[in-house]
Amino acid sequence: MRSTPLFVMSIVGGAVALFLALLALAFFILRSPPPPRLAFEQSSCTPSAEWNPVFLSEPGALRRMADGWFVEGASALGTHVCQGGTLVVDMQPDGGPGAPALTVLLDGQQLGRYFAPTRRTVTIEVPHAGALQLAYLNDYYRADVRSVEIREVRTNVLGCQLLTPAKPLSDPQNVYVPQSDLLALFQPEPVAYQACGAGALSFRMMGHPGNGSFPIVEARQEGKTLAKFTASAEWRVFKVPVRAGLVTLQFINPYARETEDRNLVLNRVSWTPR
Structure with a gap:
């Protein structure tokens, strides 16, 4: 469950925008944002690949767990690797409907998109040094x-x-x-x-x-x-x-x-x- 209220609204376009938003909110809230521009600014690489949030669609979209991350909103993690190597991700879905997808990018170029209908481990070969990102972009949320x-x-x-x-x-x-x-x-x-x-x-x-x-x-x-x-x-x-x-x-x-x-x-x- 999200930590933010189910129906908090923002007024961004005057009365017409608010009224249309209210009509939509009564039936469902669907969050499927377009792929963001995932900027990652770090001048030096880290051999251990230290991951940090580089994009959050809303506060609390990413939460640190003991050995990983709980991702409940469109968001991305980033690090800067010093050389090529192997990335291994153990992931699983939480809630639904449909399977969440993990998109892996290197310097803004997609290396792969991996769906997780059940718990699975994916192995990705990263060809060279650069800015590496793990993005969750097919978020879905609905409320009555x-x-x-x-x-x-x-x-x-x-x-x-x-x-x-x-x-x-x-x-x-x-x-x-x-x-x-x-x-x-x-x-x-x-x-x-x-x-x-x-x-x-x-x-x-x-x-x-x-x-x-x-x-x-x-x-x-x-x-x-x-x-x-x-x-x-x-x-x-x-x-x-x-x-x-x-x-x-x-x-x-x-x-x-x-x-x-x-x-x-x-x-x-x-x-x-x-």
């Missing part, structure tokens, strides 16, 4: 995530029809995008809105199911539940009577479960120079 999106929170009270969250969100897994007035919730954080008078509070909401159930959002004021609303796959408008003061909307049934995660275990990596 329940989430909800809310926008256009309004009241029918003159002077404060358009409402925005009264304070910044505290949970980094929840996101509010002011440019599009889009609130995306993955965790049960109460989001407060300031109603300046008695009237009807309305908002548009849609959700993505997780474990077969849609999100439920609870409206509360002064410690009391005003109503509970169940989202659907389509945008719908919901209304609830409120008084003047703070009103909170809270996603009360979050759900996230990792369903598939392909990883690679490098049990042992040995180097024998000629």
Whole structure:
């Protein structure tokens, strides 16, 4: 299991990019990055071939084990060998679906690509000195995530029809995008809105199911539940009577479960120079 949260997001392109990302996230998270440019800068070689991370697609993608490495994200190890020799790698899959693949490169040129459907040992002849890399590039990850999106929170009270969250969100897994007035919730954080008078509070909401159930959002004021609303796959408008003061909307049934995660275990990596 990955050490990072299943559904942490980055806002990189404004409201449209976020909205599309949220739609995709509800069904699956697929990480299959294009082959990176594996740069390795080391002026001197090491006879013992000391391996170090040279590419990480995310924090924690590579973890050191007693005699090897646990690889749970697209990443690469690198060393600089002083001469040609023989590289032996004992590796095995962890999770799935499909077999993880180890790509071996010398000075950026591929020497071979080796799949590990079961535990196996591969032997690679390295023809000359240079920058040697072991890359895992066919990572795959999928999760079942329940989430909800809310926008256009309004009241029918003159002077404060358009409402925005009264304070910044505290949970980094929840996101509010002011440019599009889009609130995306993955965790049960109460989001407060300031109603300046008695009237009807309305908002548009849609959700993505997780474990077969849609999100439920609870409206509360002064410690009391005003109503509970169940989202659907389509945008719908919901209304609830409120008084003047703070009103909170809270996603009360979050759900996230990792369903598939392909990883690679490098049990042992040995180097024998000629």
